[in-house]
Amino acid sequence: MQDKELLPTAKKLAQGKRLNRQDGLLLMTTADIYGLGAMAQAARQAKNQDKTYYILNRHLNYTNICANQCRFCAFWRTENHESAILLTPAEAAAKAAEIPQGQVDEFHIVGGCHPTLTLDYYLELFQALSKVHPTAALKAFTAVEIDHIARVSGLSAEEVLDALILAGLGALTGGGAEVFSPRVRQELCPRKASGKRWLEVSALAHKRGIPTNATLLYGHIETPEERVDHLLALREQQDLTGGFNAFIPLSFHPTNTFLSDLEPTTGLDDLRVVAVSRLLLDNFPHIKSYWVMLGRKLAQLALLFGADDLEGTVVEEHISHDAGATTAQGLTEPQLLKMIQAAGLKAVRRDSYYRPIYD
Numbered sequence: 554m555q556d557k558e559l560l561p562t563a564k565k566l567a568q569g570k571r572l573n574r575q576d577g578l579l580l581m582t583t584a585d586i587y588g589l590g591a592m593a594q595a596a597r598q599a600k601n602q603d604k605t606y607y608i609l610n611r612h613l614n615y616t617n618i619c620a621n622q623c624r625f626c627a628f629w630r631t632e633n634h635e636s637a638i639l640l641t642p643a644e645a646a647a648k649a650a651e652i653p654q655g656q657v658d659e660f661h662i663v664g665g666c667h668p669t670l671t672l673d674y675y676l677e678l679f680q681a682l683s684k685v686h687p688t689a690a691l692k693a694f695t696a697v698e699i700d701h702i703a704r705v706s707g708l709s710a711e712e713v714l715d716a717l718i719l720a721g722l723g724a725l726t727g728g729g730a731e732v733f734s735p736r737v738r739q740e741l742c743p744r745k746a747s748g749k750r751w752l753e754v755s756a757l758a759h760k761r762g763i764p765t766n767a768t769l770l771y772g773h774i775e776t777p778e779e780r781v782d783h784l785l786a787l788r789e790q791q792d793l794t795g796g797f798n799a800f801i802p803l804s805f806h807p808t809n810t811f812l813s814d815l816e817p818t819t820g821l822d823d824l825r826v827v828a829v830s831r832l833l834l835d836n837f838p839h840i841k842s843y844w845v846m847l848g849r850k851l852a853q854l855a856l857l858f859g860a861d862d863l864e865g866t867v868v869e870e871h872i873s874h875d876a877g878a879t880t881a882q883g884l885t886e887p888q889l890l891k892m893i894q895a896a897g898l899k900a901v902r903r904d905s906y907y908r909p910i911y912d
Contacts, residue, residue, distance in 0.1 A: 556585035563592055572833055577781035580829045586821055593828035593859030597840070601861040605898040606839065606907060607889045608865035610659040610692075611652055615640045615678065619665025620701070623742035625731075625773055627809035629665050639667065642674070642681035649685045652868070657686055659865070659905045662693035663726050666701040666745075672713055675702060679720040690723040690905035696754035696765070697729030700746045710754050714761055724905050725758050727766030727801055733786050734779040741774065741812075748783075752790050759796025764906060766841075767797050771826055772805035772818035780826070784833045791836045798907060799839035799862055802826045804846050820851050824858045831859030839907065844884070844892075853892045863889055 554560060562576045572580075583589055616639040619629035630637040640648075649660065660682055679691055694702070694717075703710045714722070731738065733748030746754075755765050767787050771780055791797050804818040804826075831840045842860035844852035845867060852863060868883040886902075893900040902910045 554585065554588035554591070556583045556588055559583060559585060559588050559592075563588075566592055566596065566832065571835060574781055574785060577784065577829065577833050578777060580832060581777040581781055581825065586824060586828075589825060589828045590858040593831040594857055596831050596835070597859045597861055600838070603898045604861060604901050605856055605893045605896070606862040606901050606903045607886075607893065608659055608903050608905070609657050609886060610661050610865040611649065611657050611689075611868045612661045612663075613640075613645055613648060613682075614638075615645055615662060615664040616667050616670075617665050618667050620668040621666050621697075621742060621744045623731075623745060624811040625741050625770065625805060625807075627806075632668065639670075642677040645678055646681035646685050649682050649689075652686070654686070657689050657866075658902075658910065659690045659692050660686070661726060661865075661867075662691065663695060663698070663728055666698060668705070670702075670705065672702055672706040672708065672716060676716065676720045679717070679722070683721050691721050692724040692726055692905050693717070693722055695726050695729035696751045696758070697746045699725070699754050699758075700750055710757055714757055714763070718761060718763065722763065724763060724798070725755070725765040727768040727797075727799070728803075730768045730783075730787075731770045732775045732779055733783045734775060737773075737775050737779060748786070752786065755796070756790065756794050759794035764796050764798045766799045766801055767837075768801045768803050769826070769830070770803045770805055772822065773807075773812055773815060781829075781833070784830060788834055788836060791834070795836075797837055799841050800830055800834050800837045801841040801843050802830055803843065806846065820854075823847055823851055824855060827855045827860050828858045849884075849888075849892060853896055856893070856896050856898060863893060865889070 562579060580589055617628050617630045618632050618637050618639055622629055699710055699713055703713045730751050758765050769783050804823050807813050807815045839862045840860045841862040841864055842852040842855035843864050866883050890900050904910055
């Protein structure tokens, strides 16, 4: 270990002690990426051994029309914009039908916070998708979307969740968390639900037995302290409700956003956030290496820095690609297997709840 200041933190980890904010700040700023990676990989091995998960999924971005208009987002459009998109339930089902039966285990459904769509649209969307692929799980919407649907529909978030669960909702996605810092949210996404509200809606889902994921959007105007505080808030919520399945670090892509003058994240910073996430989020079962944003090579390397999940086939994705992501729209199962196995790890195809389908 090159950075001797890391030794007390490494000792705490070896003794099974929980890291604190001071540890997190040290990890988030150390230049010793090798020492950091070694600690994170040891934590990953202790929790998941050499298992590395992936899923056969299909992303569906049902609309890019969004009332929040966040400054870091290249995806959103106004209703009258020439490139505005709103899929009808039938159109979404047609996209789903392009995948042969048995080759999709999950639909990952996220979109903008449409200013007028009420709950009925989302129920019809679920019904249409379930007719095409009745066995595929519906992992749909962020906590921000749930809060927005409730307000537009004149309902509570509890009522929206209960109706969606009856219609087949199996899990929530993790987006919309961004950075919980009120300073960052006021500057970049003042119209979006607060970090506190994001945690509240996630807790409502957990109490109903609906698992969720969690994210951090990093690499824009946030500070190392704000990154660490975000992770610790997630850890505290997980202590309370235990419903988070996975954490997904999301690297900021500035192209086509109001922050286009910023430089993209470096590979070292990407690996750092993955590793620190594994070490601070000791109560999260899984850390995801999101190849869509990281790129295939760096996502593969992140599997040796604490991550144990490579996401999935995806098929089609617009949110990151509108912001300049140069990765493929989707990967095949053989491609995912090759990435995992070349890293010397064991590939496990999973469902939405991390139950092995086969390995």
